[in-house]
Amino acid sequence: MQIPKLYRRRFIPDELVELKDDEILRLDDEVLLTRWKTLKPRKDFSGGLSCTFFDKGWKISRIMDNQGNCLYTYCDIVEIIKDGNGEFILINDLLVDVIVYDDGFVKVLDMAEIAEALDEHLITVETAKKALRLLDDLLSVIYSGKFGDLLEAFKACALI
Numbered sequence: 001m002q003i004p005k006l007y008r009r010r011f012i013p014d015e016l017v018e019l020k021d022d023e024i025l026r027l028d029d030e031v032l033l034t035r036w037k038t039l040k041p042r043k044d045f046s047g048g049l050s051c052t053f054f055d056k057g058w059k060i061s062r063i064m065d066n067q068g069n070c071l072y073t074y075c076d077i078v079e080i081i082k083d084g085n086g087e088f089i090l091i092n093d094l095l096v097d098v099i100v101y102d103d104g105f106v107k108v109l110d111m112a113e114i115a116e117a118l119d120e121h122l123i124t125v126e127t128a129k130k131a132l133r134l135l136d137d138l139l140s141v142i143y144s145g146k147f148g149d150l151l152e153a154f155k156a157c158a159l160i
Contacts, residue, residue, distance in 0.1 A: 005088045006034070011095060011122045012113050022050075030054060032089060044071075051150070052091060054080050057134040059091060060150055073100040073151070077134045079127070094131035095123075098138060106142055108135070 004027075006019040019036065026033035031054065037047035050061040059076040079092040095113040100106055114131060117123040123131075141147055 002086045004083065004086050006032075007088060007090045009090060009092045011093070011117050014122070025049075048074075052078065052080065053150075054082075056137065057094075057130070058138055058150075062151075070102070072102065074098075075100065075138055077131050077138065079130065094127065094134065096131055096135050098135070098142070100142060100147060106139075108139070 003024060006022050006024075007016060008019055009016045019034075022034040022036040024032065024034055032050075032052040034050050034052075035047070036050065046064060046066045048061045048063045050059055052059040057078055057080070059078045061074045061076070063071045063074050065071055075098040076091075077094045077096050077098075079094055081090040081092065083089070095110050095117060097109040098106060099109065114123075114128050118125065118128055141150065
């Protein structure tokens with residue numbers, strides 16, 4: 001199986017980055033599981049593990065400190081574009097994010113960025129609607145108490 005190149009696209013700020021140092025731990029029709037280090041050195045965390053659920057539009061990341069301890073779980077709402085030949089996977093960050101702390105506290109981030117992106121014509125109305133629907137789906141899973149089930153992909157690989 002060919003190993004695809006991974007890319008992340010952000011709308012705010014506008015950037016396209018190849019995730020060339022991400023290590024692919026699992027790739028199938030359902031998920032992409034990667035281990036990564038920060039692109040630029042940071043004091044608050046050093047890397048993590050991410051599981052992108054292709055059919056859900058979520059990239060769930062366990063954020064790790066320098067000692068390998070999980071600090072929190074960061075959830076990106078994303079759109080996945082796969083090259084038909086398996087040469088690349090593009091992960092479009094759809095702006096809004098959710099942090100889930102191990103004590104159960106939930107924080108929704110960057111809702112205003114959707115409005116800003118619409119105002120600046122960086123995304124379409126359809127993309128904004130998609131992001132909000134995917135966010136609602138994720139929050140429904142979190143608030144129903146089933147969020148831990150999403151972390152099973154990490155446990156199955158004995159990574160947490």
